Amino acid sequence: MNVLHKDSYTILAVDDAKDSLLLLECDLQQAGYDVLLADSTESAFEYLKSTQIDLLLLDMYMPGQTGLSILMKIKADSQFDHIPIIMMSASNDEDQVVAALELGANDYVNKPYNSKILLARLKNSLVLMEKTIQLEALANTDFLTKVNNRGSFESMVNKAINQANREKHALALAMFDLDFFKKVNDKYGHESGDKALVEFARILTASFRDYDVVGRIGGEEFAVCMLNSTIKEAFNACERCRQLLMNSAIQIEFDGKIEEIYITVSVGLVSEAPPINDYDDMLRRADHMLYQAKENGRNRTYVEQSKLADKGSKEDMEQANSEVSNAHQCVFSGITYQVGLDNVLGDKDLFHDILVMFYQDHGRDIEHIEQALRQKDYQQAQHLVHTLKGVASSIGAMELFDAAKALDVALNDRQESQFQTLFIDVNSKLTEVLSGIQQKLANKL
Structure with missing residues (x-):
């Protein structure tokens, strides 16, 4: 059994005969569809341009413009490519039916229509539309990341x-x-x-x-x-x-x-x-x-x-x-200045204040990390290093970030043989950053 995926579909019925429109509206609404009615070409295109239409029921013969000419105009506009179109007419002119199908109509229904047959064909057209959209998405989308391939x-x-x-x-x-x-x-x-x-x-x-x-x-x-x-x-x-x-x-x-x-x-x-x-x-x-x-x-x-x-x-x-x-370009030793500045949306005064806070808050980190490692309090050591890593990134101290990250990973994996070597690297990078801040912002410290 064909299964539709949306909870609600919007059908646009276009016919110059108001009694036909009212009958279609009644049958389609009873079947659970949202229905829009248009009795002219102008109102039909207003709906097409302003509303999400899932399917179009189009009368073959309309005053002023025939259904075929409307069909041609719709098919000429790529933004309406996905909309299935079912033609309706009381005429038995086979050439007109063939012409409509060749122009891109999805189906054809005789008037007066049989409600069950119309609804079945309408549902089939919607199911086909959904499958086509899904296949196009699969063909155009990278399977892993879901962006365009x-x-x-x-x-x-x-x-x-x-x-x-x-x-x-x-x-x-x-x-x-x-x-x-x-x-x-x-x-x-x-x-x-x-x-x-x-x-x-x-x-x-x-x-x-x-x-x-x-x-x-x-x-x-x-x-x-x-x-x-x-x-x-x-x-x-x-x-x-x-x-x-x-x-x-x-x-x-x-x-x-x-x-x-x-x-x-x-x-x-x-x-x-x-x-x-x-x-x-x-x-x-x-x-x-x-x-x-x-x-x-x-x-x-x-x-x-x-x-x-x-x-x-x-x-x-x-x-x-x-x-x-x-x-x-490092204005402060050990800090990629523009990276840190961009993190505060270019506010130089604020960034300099943040550097002062970094100096004050992390000036004794090496002493505290060394003590935690000596006491084998690896949880405390990792907390200190992890915090330092995050703050280093925010101020643009990327070499310190990399060094702290390596020690953070080693602490997480309890790779004790690497602790001393990685700690020396963190010590060196943090000392460079602190010295750079001290040299540039000595009056604020």
């Missing part, structure tokens, strides 16, 4: 390029590649790696606008196409995503225990103003910038400098490039 991404970006050329606005394209992802698969297994990919796809989708195009290009590579976006706006969006991922703990099951892992991503970004001609060229250039990001330390966004985002946006491009070049 490579083929669907390319198709949608090409449509976006056409739209950008028509509307004369810029288009940005970014490539994302998870850093050292093979190590995640090798250490924790592919099931954990898959979970990390799913979580990154969620973060990626949440970081961009609903109408931006997100796709998985292959493996741990993803891409985003941003419509009507300046290079500065695109850069900021990529940075939001990168920082959100960097600070997000991904919970996995490993050796019967729940562990938290952290991953980072490198990003290559390009932008182009109309006329935009070549998707492959933009993707290739974005991939080149991604390579530059990885070659220069990973976990960063690199912007192509040779192209302008749009005519007259030279200032935005120069500012974005300045941000890229400065984003990882």
